[in-house]
Amino acid sequence: MSFQATFKALSDPTRRAILDLLKDGAKTAGEIGSSFEMTGATVSHHLSVLREAGLINDERRGKFICYELNLSVLDEITGWVAGLKGADPHEK
Amino acid sequence: MSFQATFKALSDPTRRAILDLLKDGAKTAGEIGSSFEMTGATVSHHLSVLREAGLINDERRGKFICYELNLSVLDEITGWVAGLKGADPHEK
DNA sequence: GGAATATTTAGACAATTTTCTAAATGTACT
DNA sequence: AGTACATTTAGAAAATTGTCTAAATATTCC
Numbered sequence: 717m718s719f720q721a722t723f724k725a726l727s728d729p730t731r732r733a734i735l736d737l738l739k740d741g742a743k744t745a746g747e748i749g750s751s752f753e754m755t756g757a758t759v760s761h762h763l764s765v766l767r768e769a770g771l772i773n774d775e776r777r778g779k780f781i782c783y784e785l786n787l788s789v790l791d792e793i794t795g796w797v798a799g800l801k802g803a804d805p806h807e808k
Numbered sequence: 809m810s811f812q813a814t815f816k817a818l819s820d821p822t823r824r825a826i827l828d829l830l831k832d833g834a835k836t837a838g839e840i841g842s843s844f845e846m847t848g849a850t851v852s853h854h855l856s857v858l859r860e861a862g863l864i865n866d867e868r869r870g871k872f873i874c875y876e877l878n879l880s881v882l883d884e885i886t887g888w889v890a891g892l893k894g895a896d897p898h899e900k
Numbered sequence: 901g902g903a904a905t906a907t908t909t910a911g912a913c914a915a916t917t918t919t920c921t922a923a924a925t926g927t928a929c930t
Numbered sequence: 931a932g933t934a935c936a937t938t939t940a941g942a943a944a945a946t947t948g949t950c951t952a953a954a955t956a957t958t959c960c
Contacts, residue, residue, distance in 0.1 A: 720821055723818055723819045723824075724819050726815055726819070727815045727816050727818070727819035728917090728918085729812055730918090732815070732888075735892055736892070739891075739892060739894070744936080744937090745936070745937055745938085746935095746936060746937080749937090754918090754919070754920090755919075755920060755921080756936085756937070756938090757919085757920070757921080757922095757937090757938075757939085758918070758919050758920070760937065760938055760939085761917095761918080761919080761938090761939095762918090763937095763938095764938085764939095776926085776927085776937095778927065778928070778936095779926085779927050779928060779935065779936055779937090780927095780936065780937085781936075781937060781938090785892070787892060787893055790889055790892070790893065793889065794886065794889055796824075797882055797885065797886055799831075800827055800828070800831060800877070800879060800882070801879055801882065802831070816947095820947090820948080822948090836906080836907090837906070837907055837908090838905095838906060838907080841907090846948090846949070846950085847949075847950060847951080848906085848907070848908090849907090849908075849909085849949080849950070849951080849952095850948070850949050850950070852907065852908055852909085853908090853909095853947095853948075853949080854948085855907095855908095856908085856909095868907095868956085868957085870906095870957065870958070871905065871906055871907090871956080871957050871958060872905095872906065872907085872957095873906075873907060873908090873956095901960105902959105902960090903958105903959090903960085904957100904958085904959085904960100905956100905957085905958080905959100906955100906956085906957080906958100907954105907955085907956080907957100908953105908954080908955070908956095909952105909953085909954065909955085910951105910952085910953075910954085911950105911951095911952090911953100912949100912950085912951090912952105913948105913949085913950080914947100914948090914949080914950100915946105915947080915948080915949095916945105916946080916947070916948090917944100917945080917946070917947085918943105918944085918945075918946085919942100919943085919944080919945090920941100920942085920943080920944095921940105921941095921942090921943105922939105922940085922941090923938105923939085923940075923941100924937105924938080924939065924940085925936100925937080925938070925939085926935105926936085926937080926938095927934100927935085927936080927937100928933100928934085928935085928936105929932100929933085929934085929935105930931105930932090930933085930934105
Protein backbone atom coordinates (compact mmCIF):
# COMPACT_ATOMS: atom_id res chain seq x y z
CA MET A 717 0.00 0.00 0.00
CA SER A 718 0.86 3.62 -0.15
CA PHE A 719 1.36 7.07 1.05
CA GLN A 720 -2.27 7.51 1.98
CA ALA A 721 -2.33 4.26 3.94
CA THR A 722 0.76 5.35 5.85
CA PHE A 723 -0.71 8.73 6.79
CA LYS A 724 -3.98 7.09 7.80
CA ALA A 725 -2.14 4.56 9.91
CA LEU A 726 -0.22 7.31 11.69
CA SER A 727 -3.31 9.40 12.38
CA ASP A 728 -4.48 7.21 15.25
CA PRO A 729 -2.88 7.73 18.68
CA THR A 730 -3.04 4.07 19.66
CA ARG A 731 -1.18 3.09 16.51
CA ARG A 732 1.50 5.69 17.11
CA ALA A 733 1.85 4.40 20.66
CA ILE A 734 2.34 0.90 19.28
CA LEU A 735 5.13 2.14 17.05
CA ASP A 736 6.73 3.92 20.01
CA LEU A 737 6.50 0.72 21.98
CA LEU A 738 8.28 -1.24 19.26
CA LYS A 739 11.19 1.19 19.26
CA ASP A 740 12.68 -0.86 22.07
CA GLY A 741 12.58 -4.00 19.94
CA ALA A 742 10.16 -6.61 18.68
CA LYS A 743 7.24 -7.60 20.89
CA THR A 744 4.51 -10.22 20.75
CA ALA A 745 0.91 -9.28 20.06
CA GLY A 746 0.12 -10.17 23.65
CA GLU A 747 2.81 -7.91 25.08
CA ILE A 748 1.62 -5.06 22.89
CA GLY A 749 -1.98 -5.72 23.81
CA SER A 750 -1.35 -5.59 27.54
CA SER A 751 -0.01 -2.05 27.20
CA PHE A 752 -3.46 -0.78 26.29
CA GLU A 753 -6.85 -0.70 27.91
CA MET A 754 -8.70 -2.27 25.04
CA THR A 755 -9.41 -5.80 23.98
CA GLY A 756 -6.81 -7.88 22.22
CA ALA A 757 -9.08 -7.99 19.20
CA THR A 758 -8.99 -4.22 18.92
CA VAL A 759 -5.22 -4.10 19.24
CA SER A 760 -4.99 -6.85 16.65
CA HIS A 761 -7.00 -4.65 14.29
CA HIS A 762 -4.60 -1.75 14.82
CA LEU A 763 -1.69 -4.06 14.16
CA SER A 764 -3.23 -5.10 10.87
CA VAL A 765 -3.65 -1.46 9.83
CA LEU A 766 0.01 -0.83 10.62
CA ARG A 767 1.03 -3.97 8.77
CA GLU A 768 -1.00 -3.08 5.69
CA ALA A 769 0.66 0.32 5.72
CA GLY A 770 4.01 -1.44 5.77
CA LEU A 771 5.03 0.12 9.07
CA ILE A 772 5.52 -3.18 10.88
CA ASN A 773 6.40 -6.75 9.99
CA ASP A 774 5.12 -9.84 11.73
CA GLU A 775 6.75 -13.18 12.25
CA ARG A 776 5.34 -16.19 14.00
CA ARG A 777 7.52 -17.71 16.71
CA GLY A 778 5.80 -20.81 17.91
CA LYS A 779 2.70 -19.90 19.81
CA PHE A 780 3.41 -16.18 19.52
CA ILE A 781 3.43 -13.63 16.76
CA CYS A 782 6.18 -11.05 16.96
CA TYR A 783 5.92 -7.58 15.54
CA GLU A 784 8.78 -5.29 14.69
CA LEU A 785 9.17 -1.87 13.14
CA ASN A 786 9.73 -1.40 9.44
CA LEU A 787 10.33 2.28 9.06
CA SER A 788 11.48 2.45 5.46
CA VAL A 789 8.04 3.61 4.35
CA LEU A 790 8.41 6.66 6.54
CA ASP A 791 10.84 8.08 4.01
CA GLU A 792 7.91 8.96 1.76
CA ILE A 793 6.31 10.84 4.61
CA THR A 794 9.40 12.77 5.59
CA GLY A 795 10.07 13.49 1.93
CA TRP A 796 6.63 14.95 1.45
CA VAL A 797 6.95 17.08 4.58
CA ALA A 798 10.38 18.27 3.48
CA GLY A 799 8.91 19.22 0.09
CA LEU A 800 6.26 21.26 1.82
CA LYS A 801 8.92 23.04 3.78
CA GLY A 802 10.38 24.47 0.59
CA ALA A 803 13.06 21.91 -0.08
CA ASP A 804 11.78 21.86 -3.67
CA PRO A 805 14.70 23.01 -5.89
CA HIS A 806 12.69 24.66 -8.68
CA GLU A 807 9.88 26.52 -7.05
CA LYS A 808 7.91 29.17 -8.89
CA MET B 809 -4.19 22.40 19.19
CA SER B 810 -1.74 19.62 19.11
CA PHE B 811 0.15 16.77 17.73
CA GLN B 812 -2.93 14.62 17.30
CA ALA B 813 -4.80 17.39 15.48
CA THR B 814 -1.86 17.84 13.14
CA PHE B 815 -1.67 14.14 12.28
CA LYS B 816 -5.42 13.97 11.79
CA ALA B 817 -5.34 17.00 9.53
CA LEU B 818 -2.61 15.43 7.40
CA SER B 819 -4.41 12.13 7.06
CA ASP B 820 -6.86 13.41 4.44
CA PRO B 821 -5.69 13.61 0.81
CA THR B 822 -7.69 16.74 0.02
CA ARG B 823 -6.12 18.57 2.91
CA ARG B 824 -2.63 17.53 1.86
CA ALA B 825 -3.42 18.74 -1.65
CA ILE B 826 -4.47 22.09 -0.20
CA LEU B 827 -1.13 22.37 1.59
CA ASP B 828 0.69 21.48 -1.63
CA LEU B 829 -1.30 24.16 -3.43
CA LEU B 830 -0.30 26.77 -0.89
CA LYS B 831 3.39 26.02 -1.37
CA ASP B 832 3.32 28.47 -4.29
CA GLY B 833 2.06 31.23 -2.04
CA ALA B 834 -1.12 32.43 -0.35
CA LYS B 835 -4.44 31.85 -2.09
CA THR B 836 -8.01 32.87 -1.47
CA ALA B 837 -10.61 30.35 -0.35
CA GLY B 838 -12.21 30.67 -3.76
CA GLU B 839 -9.00 29.91 -5.62
CA ILE B 840 -8.40 26.90 -3.42
CA GLY B 841 -11.98 25.76 -3.82
CA SER B 842 -11.89 25.86 -7.60
CA SER B 843 -9.00 23.38 -7.61
CA PHE B 844 -11.27 20.66 -6.29
CA GLU B 845 -14.41 18.95 -7.43
CA MET B 846 -16.37 19.52 -4.29
CA THR B 847 -18.50 22.30 -2.96
CA GLY B 848 -16.98 25.43 -1.48
CA ALA B 849 -18.60 24.50 1.81
CA THR B 850 -16.69 21.24 1.92
CA VAL B 851 -13.40 22.92 1.09
CA SER B 852 -14.14 25.50 3.75
CA HIS B 853 -14.54 22.68 6.23
CA HIS B 854 -11.14 21.26 5.27
CA LEU B 855 -9.60 24.69 5.62
CA SER B 856 -10.98 24.97 9.12
CA VAL B 857 -9.48 21.60 10.06
CA LEU B 858 -6.11 22.75 8.75
CA ARG B 859 -6.43 26.04 10.59
CA GLU B 860 -7.37 24.38 13.88
CA ALA B 861 -4.32 22.17 13.47
CA GLY B 862 -2.22 25.31 13.05
CA LEU B 863 -1.07 24.33 9.57
CA ILE B 864 -2.45 27.41 7.86
CA ASN B 865 -3.26 30.99 8.77
CA ASP B 866 -6.07 33.06 7.35
CA GLU B 867 -6.28 36.76 6.77
CA ARG B 868 -9.17 38.70 5.36
CA ARG B 869 -8.37 41.01 2.45
CA GLY B 870 -11.50 42.89 1.66
CA LYS B 871 -14.03 40.58 0.14
CA PHE B 872 -11.63 37.64 0.16
CA ILE B 873 -10.02 35.48 2.78
CA CYS B 874 -6.45 34.49 2.08
CA TYR B 875 -4.83 31.34 3.38
CA GLU B 876 -1.14 30.71 3.73
CA LEU B 877 1.02 27.92 5.07
CA ASN B 878 2.25 27.88 8.63
CA LEU B 879 4.59 24.95 8.77
CA SER B 880 6.14 25.46 12.17
CA VAL B 881 3.86 22.83 13.69
CA LEU B 882 5.36 20.26 11.33
CA ASP B 883 8.49 20.26 13.46
CA GLU B 884 6.66 18.19 16.05
CA ILE B 885 5.77 15.67 13.40
CA THR B 886 9.24 15.40 11.93
CA GLY B 887 10.65 15.23 15.44
CA TRP B 888 8.41 12.31 16.33
CA VAL B 889 9.27 10.48 13.12
CA ALA B 890 12.98 11.09 13.70
CA GLY B 891 12.59 9.69 17.22
CA LEU B 892 11.02 6.58 15.80
CA LYS B 893 13.92 6.18 13.44
CA GLY B 894 16.26 5.74 16.34
CA ALA B 895 17.49 9.28 16.72
CA ASP B 896 16.92 8.85 20.44
CA PRO B 897 20.32 9.37 22.14
CA HIS B 898 19.86 6.94 25.06
CA GLU B 899 18.15 3.89 23.68
CA LYS B 900 18.17 0.57 25.49
C1' DG C 901 -29.74 51.01 2.27
C1' DG C 902 -29.77 47.24 -1.16
C1' DA C 903 -27.77 44.05 -4.50
C1' DA C 904 -23.82 41.26 -5.64
C1' DT C 905 -19.92 38.48 -4.36
C1' DA C 906 -16.97 35.56 -1.11
C1' DT C 907 -16.92 32.61 2.46
C1' DT C 908 -18.54 30.25 6.55
C1' DT C 909 -21.93 27.91 9.54
C1' DA C 910 -25.78 24.71 10.47
C1' DG C 911 -27.94 20.59 9.92
C1' DA C 912 -28.46 16.21 7.67
C1' DC C 913 -26.80 11.97 5.50
C1' DA C 914 -23.60 8.36 3.95
C1' DA C 915 -19.18 6.30 4.48
C1' DT C 916 -15.52 5.07 7.35
C1' DT C 917 -13.43 3.97 11.67
C1' DT C 918 -12.98 2.32 16.37
C1' DT C 919 -14.39 -0.75 19.42
C1' DC C 920 -16.67 -4.75 21.34
C1' DT C 921 -18.16 -9.86 21.88
C1' DA C 922 -18.13 -14.31 20.07
C1' DA C 923 -16.26 -17.60 17.13
C1' DA C 924 -12.36 -19.37 14.38
C1' DT C 925 -7.48 -20.52 13.57
C1' DG C 926 -2.88 -21.98 14.67
C1' DT C 927 0.53 -23.89 17.83
C1' DA C 928 2.32 -26.55 21.74
C1' DC C 929 2.03 -29.96 25.31
C1' DT C 930 0.46 -34.14 27.50
C1' DA D 931 -6.63 -36.73 19.94
C1' DG D 932 -7.64 -33.28 23.26
C1' DT D 933 -6.84 -29.29 26.01
C1' DA D 934 -4.86 -24.87 26.76
C1' DC D 935 -2.93 -20.70 25.12
C1' DA D 936 -2.10 -16.80 21.62
C1' DT D 937 -3.89 -14.39 18.15
C1' DT D 938 -6.97 -13.24 14.37
C1' DT D 939 -11.42 -12.91 11.94
C1' DA D 940 -16.38 -11.95 11.63
C1' DG D 941 -20.07 -9.23 12.52
C1' DA D 942 -22.39 -5.55 14.90
C1' DA D 943 -22.85 -1.08 17.53
C1' DA D 944 -21.24 3.56 18.45
C1' DA D 945 -18.43 7.46 17.20
C1' DT D 946 -16.20 10.19 13.86
C1' DT D 947 -15.61 12.10 9.37
C1' DG D 948 -16.47 13.86 4.62
C1' DT D 949 -19.79 15.67 1.92
C1' DC D 950 -23.95 18.08 0.49
C1' DT D 951 -27.74 21.82 0.42
C1' DA D 952 -29.55 25.79 2.39
C1' DA D 953 -29.10 29.64 5.25
C1' DA D 954 -26.15 33.08 7.56
C1' DT D 955 -22.34 36.49 7.79
C1' DA D 956 -19.09 39.80 5.96
C1' DT D 957 -17.55 43.03 2.58
C1' DT D 958 -17.81 46.01 -1.47
C1' DC D 959 -20.04 48.94 -4.74
C1' DC D 960 -23.94 51.50 -6.59
